[in-house]
Amino acid sequence: MPLLTGVTPDRVAAAARRVMARCDELARVSASSNGIERIYLSPEHARVNRLAAEWMRELGMRTRQDAAGNQLGRLERLVGGGLEPAAPALMLGSHLDTVRDAGRFDGIVGVLMALEVARLLRAPTDDDRYGVPLPFALEVVAFSDEEGARFGKALLGSSAVAGIWDDDWWALTDAEGTTLRQAFLEFGLDPARIGEAARRPAELVGYLEAHIEQGPELHRRGEALAVVTSIAAARRFQLVVEGESRHAGGTPYDMRRDALLGASEAALAVERICAAEHHIIGTVGQLEAFPGAVNIVPGEARLSLDLRGELDGERDRVWDEISRELDVIMGRRHLRWHSREVHNAPAVMCAPLLQDVVREGILSTLPGAMDEPTTLFSPAGHDGMSIGAVTDVGMLFLRNPDGISHHPDESVSGADVALGIRALAESVLQLAADRA
Amino acid sequence: MPLLTGVTPDRVAAAARRVMARCDELARVSASSNGIERIYLSPEHARVNRLAAEWMRELGMRTRQDAAGNQLGRLERLVGGGLEPAAPALMLGSHLDTVRDAGRFDGIVGVLMALEVARLLRAPTDDDRYGVPLPFALEVVAFSDEEGARFGKALLGSSAVAGIWDDDWWALTDAEGTTLRQAFLEFGLDPARIGEAARRPAELVGYLEAHIEQGPELHRRGEALAVVTSIAAARRFQLVVEGESRHAGGTPYDMRRDALLGASEAALAVERICAAEHHIIGTVGQLEAFPGAVNIVPGEARLSLDLRGELDGERDRVWDEISRELDVIMGRRHLRWHSREVHNAPAVMCAPLLQDVVREGILSTLPGAMDEPTTLFSPAGHDGMSIGAVTDVGMLFLRNPDGISHHPDESVSGADVALGIRALAESVLQLAADRA
Numbered sequence: 001m002p003l004l005t006g007v008t009p010d011r012v013a014a015a016a017r018r019v020m021a022r023c024d025e026l027a028r029v030s031a032s033s034n035g036i037e038r039i040y041l042s043p044e045h046a047r048v049n050r051l052a053a054e055w056m057r058e059l060g061m062r063t064r065q066d067a068a069g070n071q072l073g074r075l076e077r078l079v080g081g082g083l084e085p086a087a088p089a090l091m092l093g094s095h096l097d098t099v100r101d102a103g104r105f106d107g108i109v110g111v112l113m114a115l116e117v118a119r120l121l122r123a124p125t126d127d128d129r130y131g132v133p134l135p136f137a138l139e140v141v142a143f144s145d146e147e148g149a150r151f152g153k154a155l156l157g158s159s160a161v162a163g164i165w166d167d168d169w170w171a172l173t174d175a176e177g178t179t180l181r182q183a184f185l186e187f188g189l190d191p192a193r194i195g196e197a198a199r200r201p202a203e204l205v206g207y208l209e210a211h212i213e214q215g216p217e218l219h220r221r222g223e224a225l226a227v228v229t230s231i232a233a234a235r236r237f238q239l240v241v242e243g244e245s246r247h248a249g250g251t252p253y254d255m256r257r258d259a260l261l262g263a264s265e266a267a268l269a270v271e272r273i274c275a276a277e278h279h280i281i282g283t284v285g286q287l288e289a290f291p292g293a294v295n296i297v298p299g300e301a302r303l304s305l306d307l308r309g310e311l312d313g314e315r316d317r318v319w320d321e322i323s324r325e326l327d328v329i330m331g332r333r334h335l336r337w338h339s340r341e342v343h344n345a346p347a348v349m350c351a352p353l354l355q356d357v358v359r360e361g362i363l364s365t366l367p368g369a370m371d372e373p374t375t376l377f378s379p380a381g382h383d384g385m386s387i388g389a390v391t392d393v394g395m396l397f398l399r400n401p402d403g404i405s406h407h408p409d410e411s412v413s414g415a416d417v418a419l420g421i422r423a424l425a426e427s428v429l430q431l432a433a434d435r436a
Numbered sequence: 437m438p439l440l441t442g443v444t445p446d447r448v449a450a451a452a453r454r455v456m457a458r459c460d461e462l463a464r465v466s467a468s469s470n471g472i473e474r475i476y477l478s479p480e481h482a483r484v485n486r487l488a489a490e491w492m493r494e495l496g497m498r499t500r501q502d503a504a505g506n507q508l509g510r511l512e513r514l515v516g517g518g519l520e521p522a523a524p525a526l527m528l529g530s531h532l533d534t535v536r537d538a539g540r541f542d543g544i545v546g547v548l549m550a551l552e553v554a555r556l557l558r559a560p561t562d563d564d565r566y567g568v569p570l571p572f573a574l575e576v577v578a579f580s581d582e583e584g585a586r587f588g589k590a591l592l593g594s595s596a597v598a599g600i601w602d603d604d605w606w607a608l609t610d611a612e613g614t615t616l617r618q619a620f621l622e623f624g625l626d627p628a629r630i631g632e633a634a635r636r637p638a639e640l641v642g643y644l645e646a647h648i649e650q651g652p653e654l655h656r657r658g659e660a661l662a663v664v665t666s667i668a669a670a671r672r673f674q675l676v677v678e679g680e681s682r683h684a685g686g687t688p689y690d691m692r693r694d695a696l697l698g699a700s701e702a703a704l705a706v707e708r709i710c711a712a713e714h715h716i717i718g719t720v721g722q723l724e725a726f727p728g729a730v731n732i733v734p735g736e737a738r739l740s741l742d743l744r745g746e747l748d749g750e751r752d753r754v755w756d757e758i759s760r761e762l763d764v765i766m767g768r769r770h771l772r773w774h775s776r777e778v779h780n781a782p783a784v785m786c787a788p789l790l791q792d793v794v795r796e797g798i799l800s801t802l803p804g805a806m807d808e809p810t811t812l813f814s815p816a817g818h819d820g821m822s823i824g825a826v827t828d829v830g831m832l833f834l835r836n837p838d839g840i841s842h843h844p845d846e847s848v849s850g851a852d853v854a855l856g857i858r859a860l861a862e863s864v865l866q867l868a869a870d871r872a
Contacts, residue, residue, distance in 0.1 A: 215683075216686075216687075234731070236731075246839075247841040247842045248717065249670070249717065249744055249816030249817070250649065250650030250651030250836075250841050251652075251717075251839060253710070255652055255839060258719075260703060260723055261704060261707055264723075267696060268697060271689065281689075283694075283731070285729050285730045285731060285732050285734060286728050287724070287737075289720075289723050292722050295672075295719070295742050296842070297719055297721065304730040306730050379686055380683060400686075403686055403687060
């Protein structure tokens with residue numbers, strides 16, 4: 001049953017149009033004239049933070065850029081005709097950084113929808129300031145580094161907020177050799193104060209994020225919105241296959257120990273094994289042969305494996321299966337192989353309560369369209385993976401036509417954004433009703 | 437029936453020991469302290485030419501370094517007690533340049549064996565000079581660039597001798613950006629005089645080369661020597677597979693157009709098709725995926741194909757078969773592919789007469805060991821491929837334990853070198869008898 005009353009469809013449609021126009025405006029803030037590129041601690045990062053802060057202040061929010069370069073805006077809880085300072089806050093948001101050659105919606109649309117939800121829910125105080133008539137304060141957060149496009153390490157912005165910053169990261173370097181520490185100083189941030197970005201669990205009610213689905217499931221099902229059940233984390237491996245470099249002319253097939261052919265079979269085995277599973281995706285994105293000469297049988301091949309699954313156990317079982325298959329392949333070809341795990345993060349489950357309020361929010365927005373909203377797990381990473389360390393996380397997915405992501409052709413419709421804004425506002429009100 | 441009379445086994449064994457010792461001596465002339473590396477027009481090239489010239493002069497040869505940096509030595513025809521200048525010459529030889537991280541025998545052993553054959557066959561004139569009592573003069577040639585390790589283009593030295601130099605080659609560059617023209621000047625050679633290296637067909641009787649087999653066939657058969665029937669030439673292709681780059685997390689398998697998986701199937705198809713053939717070898721030595729990110733489904737893959745066969749027609753038929761198979765693979769995966777041919781040279785047949793004299797040479801050396809010597813085609817390239825443009829070519833292969841080539845572990849036994857020296861000398865005498 002809808003809780004958001006007195007909000008006309010026209011008003012939500014106008015909010016969605018504003019989101020779409022601002023996505024276009026932010027897309028122009030790019031380091032590259034050829035595709036969108038907005039990396040952590042860059043001049044473009046500073047510019048979009050200033051824009052977001054302006055938009056936050058338009059809504060009567062108190063704004064700050066935190067010690068990790070995240071941009072925040074806050075509406076205090078409205079009690080009677082005045083503001084209650086320092087109430088625990090529900091955070092809404094996503095990120096404003098991009099990969100290279102990015103689309104204009106990944107992350108961005110979630111920040112802008114959060115602003116529109118704040119606009120729909122805010123109310124004036126007796127002295128013409130603004131707050132939210134809810135049992136908690138409302139914050140909008142624009143995380144500064146979700147993609148990890150500059151320093152290789154993703155989720156830097158939300159890790160600072162979650163208080164899980166690792167001092168080893170200061171030595172990370174970008175493609176130009178600039179360390180993360182230097183980049184902080186050049187951006188005007190003090191590395192020594194990074195701890196000030198961290199929030200305590202008691203300050204937060206939870207974190208809700210709207211994001212485009214980075215896949216085609218909603219598009220295929222003809223649905224606009226989904227409840228996210230969990231964010232799957234990837235395990236990543238670098239695999240090395242070792243054979244013997246030999247002269248391509250003189251070495252008959254039965255004497256070859258061709259590492260590239262072993263690696264080729266390995267890539268196909270990953271596809272074959274994962275495609276037979278549900279909710280497991282394995283990808284070989286890198287493969288190279290050495291010495292890499294046209295007339296030499298490759299003696300070594302290196303390949304990457306990115307393995308994701310809804311549940312850690314399933315994902316690990318599939319890795320074991322892939323490992324056994326690689327043993328068979330390499331044994332048959334008289335090759336050796338070994339692997340190094342370069343990334344391993346457990347899946348983050350969305351909090352059952354926040355899954356419920358998002359479900360209610362979708363049902364209130366799309367009454368009768370379905371008995372039960374679609375639930376999806378997210379094979380892609382999100383800020384919720386780190387924020388989950390400090391507070392409950394919930395997510396709402398928007399339909400992504402053709403499922404194209406991290407690409408200039410990435411898209412979302414204004415109509416779906418309008419539905420998403422209403423569903424997200426309803427979710428906040430459901431949570432408020434639940435805590436009242 | 438042996439024609440080489442009055443040569444004791446001890447004398448041939450001493451010749452083989454000298455060859456092995458000189459292989460060691462030349463191995464020390466290397467640009468790298470870590471493996472042998474001796475590329476065209478390098479200081480090491482100049483040093484081995486000086487060594488070879490000294491060894492030639494020890495035998496009474498007249499020496500010259502030609503306009504392409506090849507080192508030559510010549511014994512004139514001995515008639516009565518004096519020399520007949522300018523008789524057509526039989527050339528014996530091979531090359532002194534190496535690939536990077538090379539073995540010490542490929543090419544080198546053929547030059548040094550040619551010197552020992554000249555030593556066995558030479559005779560003094562009445563005035564204490566040396567000539568050969570044969571119906572032709574004898575030249576030993578040390579070609580300067582067979583491998584093409586510096587400028588990518590192989591057979592530069594012998595192409596100059598064959599008169600098939602292409603002026604486009606002057607613009608070829610090495611890894612440091614030095615052009616072939618600059619390298620000539622720095623070596624002290626005049627590019628304008630390259631034509632002076634070219635020989636006329638009337639000057640030459642033929643070209644005979646001893647070379648280690650670059651494969652394991654003789655080793656497997658337990659035989660020391662083989663007659664080479666032809667030198668197969670490679671066709672080389674650069675293949676490009678085009679799909680679509682997508683987010684590794686969000687793109688289900690049925691929506692992927694993964695160029696790397698198409699390329700992996702292609703590499704395995706090359707192996708499957710060629711392994712089912714006789715005398716066809718296909719090798720994928722290079723494979724790379726783009727954009728090459730761990731979390732992006734590759735939208736493009738590039739791979740090389742090196743395809744060799746004894747007969748041009750068979751090789752071309754197999755390429756057609758591979759092409760059809762790639763159409764099937766890429767069609768099934770919704771990928772596109774195209775290829776660019778970067779090298780195409782026809783097989784060079786060894787002259788029937790020179791095959792015969794090498795066969796007689798082997799039979800005279802290994803009487804009773806076999807009714808008919810083993811014949812092999814060479815899947816690897818040799819200087820004979822270019823020299824074939826100006827004169828008849830014959831080749832003798834020596835057993836290569838384990839078939840290891842272009843690698844520091846490459847080897848040949850002193851005993852086989854002794855057999856090879858005798859067989860090569862017998863071959864020269866058979867040719868002399870044939871022409872007498």
